[in-house]
Amino acid sequence: MLKDLFRKPKYVTVRTETSSRDVPDTLWLKCPRCAEIIYTRELERNLKVCRKCSYHFRLTASERIAVTLDDGTFAEYDRDLSPTNPLQFPDYEQKIQAAQKETGLDEAVLVGEGTIAGQPVVIGVLDSRFIMGSMGSVVGEKVSRAFEQARDRNFPVIMFSASGGARMQEGLLSLMQMAKTSAAVNRFSQAGLLFVSVLTDPTTGGVLASYASLGDIIIAEPGALIGFTGPRVIEQTIRQKLPPDFQRAEMHLKHGFVDLVLERSQIKPTLGRILAFHSRGGDR
Amino acid sequence: MAGTPLDFEKPLVELENKIMELKNFGKEKGLDLGDEIATLEKKSRELKQSIFGNLTPWQRALIARHSERPTSLDYIGMVFDDFLELHGDRSFGDDAAVVGGLALFHGMPVTVVGHVRGKDTKDNIARNFGMPHPEGLRKAMRLMQQAEKFSRPVISFIDTQGAYCGIGAEERGQGEAIAHCLYVMSGLRVPVVSVVVGEGGSGGALALGVADRLLMLENAIFSVCSPEACASILWKDGTKAAAAAQSLRLTAKDLVGLQVVDELVPEPLGGAHRDPEKMGRDVKKAIMEHLEAIQGFDIETLLENRYQKYRRIGVYLGG
Numbered sequence: 004m005l006k007d008l009f010r011k012p013k014y015v016t017v018r019t020e021t022s023s024r025d026v027p028d029t030l031w032l033k034c035p036r037c038a039e040i041i042y043t044r045e046l047e048r049n050l051k052v053c054r055k056c057s058y059h060f061r062l063t064a065s066e067r068i069a070v071t072l073d074d075g076t077f078a079e080y081d082r083d084l085s086p087t088n089p090l091q092f093p094d095y096e097q098k099i100q101a102a103q104k105e106t107g108l109d110e111a112v113l114v115g116e117g118t119i120a121g122q123p124v125v126i127g128v129l130d131s132r133f134i135m136g137s138m139g140s141v142v143g144e145k146v147s148r149a150f151e152q153a154r155d156r157n158f159p160v161i162m163f164s165a166s167g168g169a170r171m172q173e174g175l176l177s178l179m180q181m182a183k184t185s186a187a188v189n190r191f192s193q194a195g196l197l198f199v200s201v202l203t204d205p206t207t208g209g210v211l212a213s214y215a216s217l218g219d220i221i222i223a224e225p226g227a228l229i230g231f232t233g234p235r236v237i238e239q240t241i242r243q244k245l246p247p248d249f250q251r252a253e254m255h256l257k258h259g260f261v262d263l264v265l266e267r268s269q270i271k272p273t274l275g276r277i278l279a280f281h282s283r284g285g286d287r
Numbered sequence: 288m289a290g291t292p293l294d295f296e297k298p299l300v301e302l303e304n305k306i307m308e309l310k311n312f313g314k315e316k317g318l319d320l321g322d323e324i325a326t327l328e329k330k331s332r333e334l335k336q337s338i339f340g341n342l343t344p345w346q347r348a349l350i351a352r353h354s355e356r357p358t359s360l361d362y363i364g365m366v367f368d369d370f371l372e373l374h375g376d377r378s379f380g381d382d383a384a385v386v387g388g389l390a391l392f393h394g395m396p397v398t399v400v401g402h403v404r405g406k407d408t409k410d411n412i413a414r415n416f417g418m419p420h421p422e423g424l425r426k427a428m429r430l431m432q433q434a435e436k437f438s439r440p441v442i443s444f445i446d447t448q449g450a451y452c453g454i455g456a457e458e459r460g461q462g463e464a465i466a467h468c469l470y471v472m473s474g475l476r477v478p479v480v481s482v483v484v485g486e487g488g489s490g491g492a493l494a495l496g497v498a499d500r501l502l503m504l505e506n507a508i509f510s511v512c513s514p515e516a517c518a519s520i521l522w523k524d525g526t527k528a529a530a531a532a533q534s535l536r537l538t539a540k541d542l543v544g545l546q547v548v549d550e551l552v553p554e555p556l557g558g559a560h561r562d563p564e565k566m567g568r569d570v571k572k573a574i575m576e577h578l579e580a581i582q583g584f585d586i587e588t589l590l591e592n593r594y595q596k597y598r599r600i601g602v603y604l605g606g
Contacts, residue, residue: 031513032558040450083605089545090536093521109301140601147598168490169511171520178511179600181490182497187465193474197335199380209511212490216466231461231490232452236516240452243555250457260460 013210034058040270050267059224059267061204064130066111067163071271072117079115081088086110086141095172110141114149120275125153128163135167138210143180146214147187159197159278164215181213188217197281202229220277223252223261293349300337302331317466337559344538345529348514350506359387359401359444364486365567367392375426379459382423383414387430398434400427400495401444412476418451419466424494428468429474440478440578445497449514450491461513465494472497478581480574483507499593500577503539510537547600
């Protein structure tokens with residue numbers, strides 16, 4: 004038939020070696036600040052800090068614990084606490100489940116004990132992947148219990164924050180966790196014990212406006228966004244563009260709200276020194 | 288009818304105006320319209336009940352923000368016999384969005400602090416719409432610590448959309464100021480009674496509200512974030528504030544149910560602004576009842592109870 008002449012011939016597609024090879028996109032990463040392409044393993048070896056521009060990538064809670072505590076010393080507290088939907092807030096359960104699936108965590112904070120340079124501490128670490136590290140009932144409860152546990156055992160507390168603030172979906176119950184955790188810090192503090200708060204990117208809203216601001220010593224990571232109101236909301240409110248260094252760790256150092264801005268590699272050794280300062284009896 | 292009517296009040300306003308017109312008309316023409324007026328007045332009472340007897344959370348939010356609603360300063364005038372305002376945080380400045388000072392409550396010296404909205408545009412600009420800067424919160428904190436020194440109870444009034452968000456506020460440590468208020472109030476060695484009289488917006492509101500007893504007026508709201516902000520975060524649409532107000536459980540009734548608020552203080556039908564004098568008397572009575580109930584405790588018991596009150600807040604699964 005004449006029609007067959009115009010028919011497109013069929014070719015057999017041969018899958019080539021290169022197209023079939025699966026290259027995971029997690030093997031290489033682009034630095035969001037300097038655009039350097041970084042080999043993931045190399046980044047991990049450098050505590051997730053860009054070697055070229057020193058950009059500090061965010062750490063998950065378990066990564067933070069791994070780079071902060073002495074190897075194998077972490078013992079988790081209150082693992083069985085998990086969130087529910089007390090206000091019957093629309094779509095909250097799905098949001099929790101998605102976050103649990105993505106992170107492998109039950110909630111946005113890991114608390115427990117371990118040692119830093121051989122010295123015992125109670126530690127709490129927020130994970131910003133879990134609903135922006137927001138504080139609802141479970142986070143507030145776990146943080147408060149951590150301070151109570153530390154008080155009972157005479158341990159110092161180290162809290163790493165990474166949070167968008169109070170969790171909207173638990174309404175006023177979330178807001179009240181600010182009062183609850185601050186009250187727990189107060190009790191702990193009255194026992195003469197040490198609390199070091201480490202602010203990492205980002206620490207905003209209700210977490211900054213409660214226990215995270217109440218450390219005897221406050222440390223921040225370079226470039227971390229730290230503020231009560233997020234920059235987007237401020238820009239909308241005052242209708243002007245904010246300078247790039249606004250609400251960064253360095254600004255807070257300048258204005259007197261943090262004691263130290265420390266490169267990630269310096270945090271563990273400095274915590275070790277701070278702990279030693281608070282445990283010495285003197286040579287007399 | 289006081290001030291500009293809210294949308295849902297309009298049918299009532301129209302009816303009330305009609306009654307007024309009819310009364311004037313009867314007077315002018317020398318006619319007896321008593322029966323007609325009585326019928327309409329009955330209808331008006333029913334309408335009032337049906338509109339105000341079952342307000343939605345969003346309608347309550349609108350009443351809480353009503354321009355005629357009594358401010359903290361009005362309550363200070365109605366509740367206390369004498370009030371001496373004190374100024375400044377001793378560090379940076381004085382913030383007119385927060386008022387504080389000494390007062391006599393039934394003859395007893397107390398320290399009073401509160402957020403204060405403006406009465407009109409000019410007043411609102413001076414008071415930054417009741418939104419505190421860090422220096423305002425630090426002033427309140429200073430006065431509360433002074434109260435502790437002189438063993439005076441603290442009474443606080445909460446009425447703010449939230450802590451102000453701006454460059455200066457952030458540079459001067461808004462987060463730190465709120466955190467320290469919470470820290471100080473949780474351990475304050477004197478009785479503390481707080482009343483949410485209008486809008487309780489987020490951390491800036493809570494900063495004056497860590498108390499032995501937390502009271503809330505019937506139409507006041509208290510929320511983790513404003514309904515507008517919640518709607519824009521959830522649905523990228525700030526106009527869905529009414530739905531957000533429903534989801535946030537921000538009314539006094541909801542919060543008594545969640546065991547966050549200790550008592551709901553009923554308002555006159557239609558809101559506090561319809562009978563400010565009565566509202567003032569009822570607020571005074573409620574504060575008195577709660578203050579009397581906690582003044583008997585020795586200070587360690589009081590502090591332990593306050594700690595446990597906040598310690599218990601939160602709903603979760605597991606141990």
